[in-house]
Amino acid sequence: MAGSRPLGGVLDVTSKPRLAVFKFASCDGCQLQLLEAGDRLLELAGRVEIDHFLEASSRSVPGPYDVGLVEGSITTAEDAARIRGIRAQCRMLVTIGACATAGGIQALRNWGRLDDFLAAVYATPETIAALATSTAIADHVPVDFELRGCPVDRSQLLDLLTAVLLGRKPHVPGHCVCVECKARGAVCVAVAKGIACLGPVTQAGCHAICPAHDRECFGCFGPSESPNLVSLTGFYERRGTPRVDLVRLTRSFNAAAPAFRAESDRLEAGP
Amino acid sequence: MSQVRRFEVKSLARVEGEGSLRVRVADGRVEIAEFSIYEPPRFFEKLLRGRAIGEVPDMVARICGICPVAYQLTACAALEHALGVMVTPEITRLRRLLYHGEWVQSHGLHVHLLHAPDFFGVESGIALAASRPDLVSRGLRLKELGRRIMEVVGGRAVHPINVAVGGFHKAPQAAAIRGLVPDLEWALTAALDLIGEVRGFGFPGQPRDYDGVCLRSEEGYPLDEGRIVSTSGLDIDIAEYELHFAERQVPWSTALHAVMLPGETPYLVGPLARMNRCHDRLPSQTRQAVEACRIEFPFRLSAQSIVARAIEIAVACEGALAIARDAAADVTPCRVAWEPRAGIGSHATEAPRGLLWHRYEIGDDGLVRHAAIVPPTSQNQAMIEADLKAMLPAVLDRDDAAATFACERLIRDYDPCISCATHFLRLRIDRGA
Known part of the structure; x- marks a missing residue:
């Protein structure tokens, strides 16, 4: 992901930057x-013009916008076309949350057949338009x-x-949750309690809650910088965690993030 | 050739999720009012199949970022029924504290940032903050307290991580819960003041006799237990829900419409339904404030839901305050032990937006074999359409922008959570060729 360079250049001393917030398939939790x-x-x-944020305001001003925040994943052909239109309207496009950055929990359907999913929920599935997959925004447009x-x-x-407004780098670390555990003095659940924990391979940011x-x-x-999933799951498996449990553990809210996806597929397929 | 007029609201603002409305009017008669949820389907009921019981509370939280606790606690209770697990009264009290936190947060958000702007003729809560900073800043503080309760008990406000089948992963700290008392005392007073203010707002629309459906228990305001009752006299066990209600797919929406059987009639869930049926169950300080304001029941206008929500913020603050004052020691054990086993269980609770029903079937392998979830917004969808049909003739002489605004407003009265509807508003009013 693009985390190493300053963002911005959008701070224009002559006018307020224009912000827009867009939603795709999601729970609304990130916009919230x-x-x-x-x-x-x-x-x-007071510092930006919030020109489009449907959940917050009935005022909607057409683009172009300086910054677009996008929540949610792409799950319909209509949305795949909509995100291309939004990209063209936004000087900077920032995706927020597991759905927008990795496809979200709804990406679990990428491992099944769409017809099965439709039939499980709808009596007349043919009237529901959906793609077979739930994918990250970056799979469709540059982010x-x-x-x-x-x-x-x-x-x-x-x-x-703030980083976008000031044109500086955002303070988003790429290290793993273990660092946050140590920082808050939390006891390691993997070592002390024998729990299969994804902390060693998951990016920090939650304060190790x-x-x-x-x-x-x-x-x-989602996955931290250069995570060693094979080593971690191998350790848990040798210690007694059933492989099927490890497949489910690596296949949840960021199931389709490349490193997690590769590992759950490897665990499922291999000896 | 008939004179037909068309309106369209393409995307509705100040609601959670995405939807639209299409209305067709011919010769002054409203022929169609199709409230469509175009939120892309996420297939939660299917995603849950094959998952472990312990994963369900974390997964169902993601149905809705505004009311994750409702999903988590309903799932836990349904799964506990399936497993034959009885949680302790201490765990139940902590769960209620958490649920009260979510009511304060969710209602606080809707009342101040999403709904109040309609009564002041402004576009957003941010714009309202310029003209009524007192109202908005008090609202933000209330909402923030709701979030803090969720953090203290649930570990996180959006998608709490401490909720488990059987109780909690870790006992919430009694000292931190008692630490909420001063702010809850302020919040209860603030919520009682809020009731007095919103009661004086102007409420448009024609009075309707709603058939409201909610939980009613032997004591206390509806929250997490009781029987399912309706204004029309229904009184059933939660387990009998499927015998009396059904979900129907309609071609214009990805959300299923729930109807009451046998007549396939629309019904109302949420704050108005609860208040109309259970105002005799208000806790003492809230009841005194409601009586002092001379509020009359039943509420028969959808816009009065803002009053119902304000009263419910007070209910939740009063409930949370009682629990927080009594928090003497960390609850031990904080989780009742259970073993995976085959079984079927269902439960319903009162989410901020209304009755939420879950049913789970656990297979012999201890994994979820089948899940069914009926969220409040799918239950209200048919009633919203019925309300729109009733309201539209009165606004047809207005221009399209004004008529459209009236429709949007009515829909916001319901606080529809479209993401929850798992399956919100593009308004198209068809007035003519």
Whole structure:
């Protein structure tokens, strides 16, 4: 992901940057992190023109926009066309959350047959238009920055927007959750409790809340920088975690993130 | 040739999720009012098949970022029924505290940022903050407290991580819960003041006699247990839900429409339904405030839902305050142990937007074999359409922009959560060739 270079160049001293927020297949939780930023949202609203944010406002001004925030994954042909139109309207496109950056929990259908999914939920599936897969925004259009998380962290989101306004690098670390566990003094659940935890291969950003609650990290923020999944799952398997459990563990909210996808497929296929 | 007029709302604002509305009017008669949810389907009920029981609370949270706790707690109770697990009264109290937090957060958001702008003729809560900073800043503080309750008990506000089948992964800290007391005392007073203010708003529309459906328990305001009751006299066990309600697919929407059997009639769930049927169950301070404001029941206008939500914020604050004051020690055990086993269980709770019903079938392998989830917005969809049909003749003489605004407003009264509908608004009013 593009995390190493400064963002921006959008801060124009002569006018306020124009912000737009778009939604695709998702739970709204990531937009909610922005809508619920309280006083900081009001402060932000004073520094940018929020020109399109349907969940927050009935005011919608046509593009082009300086910054587009995108939540959700691409699951219909109509949405695949819509994101191309949005990309053309946004100088900078930033995706927020596991759905937009990896396809989300709904990407579990990438491992099945669409007809089975349709028939499981709808009596007359032929009237429902859906693609066979749920995919990340970057699979369809160039993306300037991807902010991970299911949901995104409110502080990281506000920092990212500040970075965009100031033209600096966002403070989004690529290291793993283990670092956050150590920083908060949480006991390692993988070592001390024998729990199969994804913390060693998952990007930080959640403040290690799951291990701090005596449970496994289940990968909300997706794979960390250069994760060694084969080594980790091999260790858990030798220690007694059934392989089918490891397939499910690596196949959840970021199931289609390349490193997690490769590992769950390898575990499922191989000896 | 008949005179036909068409309106279209392509994408509705200030709702969670995406939908549209198509209305066709011929010779002054409303022929079609199709409220369409075009939120792409995510197939949650299918995604859950083959997953472990313990994964379900984390997965169903992702149905809705605004009310994840409702999904988590309903799933936990349904799965516990399937497993034959009884949680302790202490765990139930902590779950209620968490659920009260979500009511304050979700209603706080809708009342202040999504719904109130309609009563002041402004585009957003951000715009409202310029003219009524007092109202908005108090609302933001209420909402933030709801989030903090969810963090203290659930570990995170959006998609809590501490909810488990059987209880909690880790006991929420009693000291942190007691630490909520001063803010909850402020919040209860703030919510009681809010009731007095919103009660004075102007409420457009024609009075309707809603058939409301909600839970009703032996004591207390509806939340997480009881029987399913309706204004029209239904009184059933939660397990009998499927015998009395059915979901129907309609060609214009990815959300299924729920109807009441046998007449296939629309019904209402949510704050108005709960308030109309259970206002005798308000906790003491909230009841006194409601009586002091001379609020009359039943509510018969959808726009009065803002009053119902304000009252329910007070209900949740009063409930949460009682629990927080009593939090003496960390709850041990915080989770009742269980072993995976085959079974079937269902449960319903009151999500902020209304009755939420889940049913799970666990296979011999201890994995989910079948899941069925009926969210509040699918249940309200048929009633929203019926309301629109009833309201439209009165606004037909207005220009398209004004008529469209009236439709949007009515839909926002329901606080539809389209992401939840798993399966919101493009308005197309067809007025003519």
